[in-house]
Amino acid sequence: MSPEKLARMANQIAAAFGHRPDDEAAAAVAAHVNDFWDPRMRAELLELIAGGASGLHPAVRDAAAAIRPAAAD
Template identity: 40%
Template sequence: MDKSNLIKMANDIGSFFKSEPDRALAIQGVEQHIRNFWEPRMRKEIVEYLEKGGADLMDIVAEAVKKL
């Protein structure tokens, strides 16, 4: 899958959970959504992207991806 599309999708999830006042719950929400709804190949690609720097990921998304 195109990395830019994965990044956009991940950040869209992050934007949804960003309004959660508890940062830990927001990160957990992003992580759980990715675990539940992304296929393994997509999860692997976003993890690899983060390992290479992940500059375009929102902070809470990067934290969530670290937990995958």
């Protein structure tokens, strides 16, 4: 999947949880990604975050620590 599409999808998830406090939003983003995203997509998202991709919602960046790496599956 293209990095742009992955970032857009992650940002949409973060926006859906934008009404929550920052720490809760990040936890909700991580939970959604862990529950519904394919391991390859999670790995690509973690690479984007680690690479400092611009344009990612802060809740997406904050969720990185709680997103399961693909190897954990």
